[in-house]
Amino acid sequence: MNRSCFALLLCAAMLGGCAQPVRQLQPDTALSSNYWSGRMGLQVQDSQQQSFSASFELQGRPEQGTLLVFNPLGSIIARLQWTPAGATLQQGERITESESLPELIKLMTGSDIPVAALFDWLQGKNTAVSGWKADLSNLAEGRLRADRFNPPPEASLRIVLDQGAH
Numbered sequence: 001m002n003r004s005c006f007a008l009l010l011c012a013a014m015l016g017g018c019a020q021p022v023r024q025l026q027p028d029t030a031l032s033s034n035y036w037s038g039r040m041g042l043q044v045q046d047s048q049q050q051s052f053s054a055s056f057e058l059q060g061r062p063e064q065g066t067l068l069v070f071n072p073l074g075s076i077i078a079r080l081q082w083t084p085a086g087a088t089l090q091q092g093e094r095i096t097e098s099e100s101l102p103e104l105i106k107l108m109t110g111s112d113i114p115v116a117a118l119f120d121w122l123q124g125k126n127t128a129v130s131g132w133k134a135d136l137s138n139l140a141e142g143r144l145r146a147d148r149f150n151p152p153p154e155a156s157l158r159i160v161l162d163q164g165a166h
């Protein structure tokens with residue numbers, strides 16, 4: 001591959017990394033006020049120093065919803081859907097079903113995340129969760145942070161919402 005072709009591909013990849021994905025979730029009138037998009041990062045302080053960072057779209061509530069996770073170029077890398085009957089995680093061609101939404105979230109991110117509290121936090125409700133401390137002080141600017149200190153390993157969840165998406 002010659003230099004100009006490589007430079008063009010590199011430039012396109014960099015621009016794609018800056019682009020926001022086109023909204024994939026179709027507004028559900030019953031859930032329209034429960035839609036968020038942006039970037040999330042999760043860092044787990046274990047021996048492997050696990051880290052997860054991606055763009056996302058989230059729509060729904062703790063009982064029913066959809067979470068889409070995107071790579072830097074805007075392609076869907078994971079689709080998590082749940083209802084009271086169970087949850088499904090699709091990653092490429094691989095589909096995993098479970099009665100437990102938290103189990104699939106742990107499979108996808110490498111850590112437990114308190115789903116019901118997360119929805120409350122995104123709505124500005126500082127719901128207490130054993131072992132977690134949420135910082136909603138910058139939510140008006142679209143920033144949320146929650147830290148898990150118990151049980152080990154410690155973890156830090158950071159969310160930056162797109163403007164107008166919350």
